Structure formats: C-alpha cells, structure tokens
Amino acid sequence: xxxxxxxxxxxxxALMHLxxxxxxxxxxxxxxxxVLHSMGDQQDFRRFGGLVKLLPLTYTVILIAxxxxxxxxxxxxxxxxxxxxxLAFGSYSSLGFLVYLLAVIAACFTMLYSVKxxxxxxxxxxxxxxxxxxxxxxxxxxxxxxxxxxxxxxxxLGSISKDFFVGLGSPGFGNSIxxxxxxxxxxxxxFGVPSFIKLLPFILNIILGIIGIYFLEIKSLFLFFFVTFIxx
Numbered sequence: 001x002x003x004x005x006x007x008x009x010x011x012x013x014a015l016m017h018l019x020x021x022x023x024x025x026x027x028x029x030x031x032x033x034x035v036l037h038s039m040g041d042q043q044d045f046r047r048f049g050g051l052v053k054l055l056p057l058t059y060t061v062i063l064i065a066x067x068x069x070x071x072x073x074x075x076x077x078x079x080x081x082x083x084x085x086x087l088a089f090g091s092y093s094s095l096g097f098l099v100y101l102l103a104v105i106a107a108c109f110t111m112l113y114s115v116k117x118x119x120x121x122x123x124x125x126x127x128x129x130x131x132x133x134x135x136x137x138x139x140x141x142x143x144x145x146x147x148x149x150x151x152x153x154x155x156x157l158g159s160i161s162k163d164f165f166v167g168l169g170s171p172g173f174g175n176s177i178x179x180x181x182x183x184x185x186x187x188x189x190x191f192g193v194p195s196f197i198k199l200l201p202f203i204l205n206i207i208l209g210i211i212g213i214y215f216l217e218i219k220s221l222f223l224f225f226f227v228t229f230i231x232x
Contacts, residue, residue: 001106004099005084008091009183012173016165017080020068020158024077027065027150034058034139034147035121039132045117050126054136057144059122061151066114068154070205071107076158081107082201083166083189089197090189104201111205115212124217 002021005014035051035058036043052059068077071085085107088100126133138144165173166186 001081001084001103004088004103007099008084008087008096008185009179010084010087010186011177011179012165013080013083013087013186015173015177016161017084019161019165020076020080023150023157024065024068024075024154027061027147027154028069030143030147030150031058031062031065034143035062037139037143038136039128040135042128042132045121047127048121049124049128050122050133051136052122054133055122055138057138057147059118061147061154062121063118064151065154066118068158070111070114071201072205073202074159076154076156079158079162082198085201086189086193086198087185090185090193092185092188100197104204107201108204108208111209112212115209119213119217 002014002017005011005017035045035048035055038051038055038058039048042048064075068075071078071081085100085103088096088103090096139147168187
C-alpha cells in the first residue's frame with residue numbers, strides 16, 4: 001500500500017500509512033508473542049483455540065489490530081489504507097483502475113487471513129493439550145501495558161493524525177512535501193469518486209469475512225458429520 005501511494009506521487013499519504021501501519025502491526029506482533037508465551041511457546045495456531053476467556057486482553061488487542069489492518073471503518077488503518085485505494089481510482093487512468101482492483105483484492109485477502117487467525121486462535125474449540133490451558137495466563141504488565149497503548153493507538157491515531165498528514169491547508173505534512181501539480185488528486189478523490197467505489201472494499205471485506213467463518217465453522221462441521229456418517 002505504501003508503494004502504491006508513492007507510485008501515485010502521494011508521499012504524505014504513504015508516510016501516514018507507514019506511521020499508522022506501525023501501530024496496529026506492532027500490536028499484532030506483540031499480541032502474538034503474548035499468545036505464544038502463554039501457550040508454552042507453541043507456534044502452530046491450529047493447536048490453540050478457546051483462548052478468548054483465558055486471554056481477554058490479548059484477544060481484544062488482536063481483534064482491534066486485525067480490524068484496523070483490514071481497514072475497518074473508523075479504526076486507524078481505515079484512514080490511510082482506504083484512502084490509498086481511493087486515490088488509485090481517483091487518478092482516473094486505466095493503470096490507476098488496475099491498481100485499484102489489485103488493492104481491493106489485497107484488502108480482501110487481509111480480511112480472510114485475519115478472520116482465520118482470530119477464529120482458530122480464540123473462538124474455535126480447544127485444540128491444545130490440557131496442560132497448556134492450565135498454565136495459560138495473560139502476559140506480565142511489562143507486555144500488557146504496551147499492548148493496551150498499541151490497542152488505543154490502533155483505534156484513535158488515524159482520526160487524530162489524518163489532518164496533520166493529508167489535511168489541505170494544515171501545517172503538517174499535507175503541505176510540506178512537494179507534489180507536482182499534475183499529480184494532485186487528493187481533492188478530486190475526496191469529492192469526485194463515487195460512494196460505491198469508496199464502500200466497495202468494506203462491503204467485500206464483510207462478505208468475505210462471513211464466508212471465511214462459514215468455511216471455518218459450518219462447512220467444516222458439515223464435512224465432519226458427513227465423513228463420520230459415511231465411515232461409521
């Protein structure tokens with residue numbers, strides 16, 4: 001996404017995405033470390049499951065950071081990632097339209113693997129040895145405090161910093177980085193791109209998220225009972 005923004009000559013947007021991406025991705029990595037620490041350094045998330053009640057703080061941070069990574073509305077990732085996708089369309093060129101389609105597809109894949117991560121780690125039935133669950137616990141405060149901070153930033157940093165990075169007439173990066181007049185497309189994108197084009201990534205994310213849960217839960221149970229009945 002940052003390379004796309006730079007390719008569109010929207011350097012301030014790329015910088016904003018760099019900063020926002022750092023917060024929720026750091027939250028994901030630290031929360032993943034918290035899960036591994038609590039589960040005896042087990043790294044195969046297919047052998048987790050059922051951790052939502054044992055690790056509520058870690059689950060909350062991973063949920064927020066994953067939704068922010070998938071550009072869920074009003075979270076930090078939404079303000080930069082969706083803007084980059086819209087700018088690709090707002091360039092009003094055949095190449096820009098192709099980049100828009102590729103960026104939407106990439107965003108959809110992000111939602112799919114985020115749903116899989118959250119479901120297999122926290123929401124599905126327990127797959128780990130009993131001893132791992134007996135020892136499972138939240139990380140110490142030295143890890144929990146950074147988790148809370150990164151979780152809060154994953155929610156609010158985008159809305160707080162948007163005007164600083166891309167606001168027209170603001171004293172921040174919006175005016176400090178020179179962009180050739182032929183490549184100034186932010187205003188056209190804001191007011192000229194149809195609402196459906198702006199909402200399409202979000203709509204597809206919701207649909208694919210539901211499909212992902214269906215194949216992880218309902219479809220797998222159907223196949224399980226079908227195979228059990230056949231070979232009974």
